[in-house]
Amino acid sequence: MMKRLLTLLVALMLAGPVLAQGGPLRLTITDGVIEPITFAVPSFEAESPAAQQAASDISRLVVQDLAGTGLFREVPATAFISQVSSFAQPVAFADWRAINAQALIVGAVTVNGDQLVVKFRLYDVFSGQELGRGLQFAGTTAGWRRMGHKVADAVYSRITGEGGFFDSRVVYVSENGPKDNRQKRLAIMDFDGANVQFLTDSSSIVLAPRFSPNGDRVLYTSFESGFPRINLLNVANVGRQQLQTAPGEMAFSPRFSPDGRQVIYSLSNGGNTDIYRTDLATGQHMRLTSAPSIETAPSLSPDGSQIVFESDRSGGQQLYIMSSNGGEARRISFGAGRYGTPVWSPRGDMVAFTKQNAGRFHIGVMRTDGSEERLLTSSFLDEGPTWSPNGRVILFSRETQGAGGTSTMYSVDISGRNLKAVPLQGGASDPSWGPLQP
């Protein structure tokens, strides 16, 4: 009796605020310090001999995804008291409580030819309940990573109450070579840097690709003609064409509208850069700004009604918001330094940006009225934020100093925690994070 009480006490202390409230397994992501949820993933059961490799790989990927957020901490298999040999077997909750695993994820994998099915269950160990119902995903053996990401997304969603972001892709610029002869080509990767696929060769400079809202197309700036022009690329067949913009000497900095039917971009003529909109179906153009200053880097709000952009009309680069039809703009950035590359958050409540101040570059976020500015990073050169589909994580480029400087993509939570490099061969810049895949 004494021993049981002690165990319970220790468990309560270790489990932190989640258990103390006596509620279900739930992590509310806030800006405060977060005590990670502890979880255990016994290697998924292989339901056929052919499934053994995939079962082991998928369970490891689920661990990597969840632990990689910094919101979850793995209880390693070496600590396990009981093993889970069968997906159907009742869970010995006491054994998992004893090692303080708050969440338990069990799964099974079946492989039939090139078809793969993964199923999983998520348990709230301390309440002894299943959290949500068992789910299964079917795909191909070649696409096993997507199946693992889907399991991790479901677990993340059930525990945080928010959408996931693991089964998503990022389009970016792959870089090679020295600063004065840098080779750039478009590439797509999984959010974690796996499955890199090149979309263009490096015969001309390409910049700042942007995914369409459903990930089927990419807009980017190309120097194929010697002059910056906007290209539209079909991801499935890698076919590309030049966007017919309004007439101008240079067109760049494109982004899709939230419905994917329009493109907003910058056009330069006679030294002046303004923001335009072109309808992809009708080819109609609309000029949205007409100041003699530089207006660029436009990004639409998720409801399509407003545009945040940067302008140097006040002298230095600052952030402004105007109607998506143009007109009067209101300045939202007022801190020291210069603000550029604003990107509206998927939830609509925040804007991410690049800030230059006192010789440093920062990625930051602020509310759309300019309040609550927070800088998340600081380095010699950070720029170009893009939001995860759930608005919790930001990817950006970081270029290092000096003649041998290279560019690497980093991710950071919007809390400013969990800064880490995306593991890739060679340099990488200008990420655009696509949607959660269906």
Place this chain on the structure above:
Amino acid sequence: MTLFKRTALVLLFLVTAACTSPDRFGAGAGDGSGLGANAAGSVSDPTSPLFFNQTIGDRVLFTVNTSTITPEGKAILEGQAQWLLTNSDYRAVIEGHADERGTREYNLALGQRRANAVREYLVSRGVPNDRLQVTSFGKERPVAVCSAESCYAQNRRAVTVLSFSAMTS
């Protein structure tokens, strides 16, 4: 220079440019040498692109975040304008550039401003507007790679890259 000689020179340029530069005007942006480095011709021949690039000077520099032509820049552009008026078979693309201490999109726009400032100056000295085009490489093609003002100063530039009139855009 006879017409034959000049044609041969331009052909040579086209061939070497095609070899060294996948971008059509990439030679200008890539190594900052433009037509001259690859072209035959002599610095002492005032009608040669080499004379334009080296003796007159193919580029003007800018201070941080500005597109104002400096007094030194004006002297160079006076020479460029005279040369272009004398050698009317040539066209030019003016390439604007920025240093690395700025965001990508803004630097493209800033480079355009710089290139346009050069174009406006040349046009004000009588060079026909239709022989000039402007583009910008932003911070994509620095000529000096250190992360110090000594390099940044060289990278904040607008380079007048010559081409032959036969090479239409």
